[in-house]
Amino acid sequence: MSGTTNGPGGETVVGRPGWEAVLVWVGFPVLGALLGLGVRPLADWVLDTSWVPDFAPFRFVAELPQPGGTIGTVAAGVVLGVVVALTAEGEVLRVGVGPSAVTLTRDGTSRTIARGDVTAVFADGKELVLVSRSGLELAREKSDLAPARLAAAFSEQGYPxxxxxxxxxxxxxxxxxDEPELPAGANAVLKARAGALEKGDQKDLAELRDEAAKLGVVVRDQDKRQYWRRAKIGG
Known part of the structure; x- marks a missing residue:
């Protein structure tokens, strides 16, 4: 139930612990069912309270025939819980550490990084980072996986x-x-990225990080501030 298993070809797989998966897949649907069960009493209370406006959705729920109405709201709550569980499951990073490559999987999408390209692996807060020989980052992935489990998996496979x-x-x-020591085009990328950082646009942040890397610039974020360093391109 630790979330670390043995995969094909001697791969060590680090993912969500079993107890956490059970909590997500059971807890969210149960919570949804309880919310669905409480919708009718809440609607009745709202309609019986003079200082709360007569809100049409509450009246609709209160007028549903019973017991079918309650069964329907409970079922809807369970479905909502399953949707939330699916979303939560998709956001979990799964790390496969093999003798020849590392596979990072999230939301059904995988990327593979050859072992020979990796010269450093470490946890940077809530992020897993793999660095290349040139100093560029091969991956920087948000992760709630325990650093100790990641360290054990990578160390057992001989990664640095x-x-x-x-x-x-x-x-x-x-x-x-307008940092003068950045290569041409990098300031424009980081300026655009600063806007994405302020908005919390994770997709733009990732894409613009990749654009900066193409210019030989590695970026890390801290408290909505960007920090940069130079690295070789294609090294």
């Missing part, structure tokens, strides 16, 4: 896990607009 964190951390500098 860094318990002390990022070996390049002293090279980062805070980005300011």
């Amino acid at each position: 896990w860094r318990p002390d964190g990022d070996p390049h951390r002293d090279q980062y500098r805070r980005w300011v607009p």
Whole structure:
């Protein structure tokens, strides 16, 4: 139930612990059912309370024939719980650490990174980071997986896990607009990324991080601020 299993070809797979999966797949539907069960009493209370406006959805629920109405709201709550569980499951990172490659899977999409390309692996807060020989980041994935479990999986397979964190951390500098030491085009990318960071647009943040990497710039975020360092391209 630890969430670490043995996969094909000697791969070590780190994912959601079994107890957590049970909690998600049972807990959310049960919670949804309880919410559905409470909809009718809530609607009755709202309609009987003079200081609460007569809200049409509550009247609709209160007038549903029983017991069919309650059965329907409970069923709807269970369905909602299953949808939430599916969403939560899709957001979980699954890490397959094999003798020749690392496979990162989230929401049904996988990417594979060859072992020979990896020179450092570490946890940076809630993110798993793999670094290449050139210093570029091969992956930076948000993860709630326990660092100790990740460390054990990578170390057992002989990968260079860094318990002390990022070996390049002293090279980062805070980005300011029109930073003169950045390569051509990088300031525009980081400016656009600053806007995405402010909005919390995760898709744009990831895409613009990749664009910066193509220019030889590695970016990390902290408290809605961007920090950067240079790296070789194609090294």
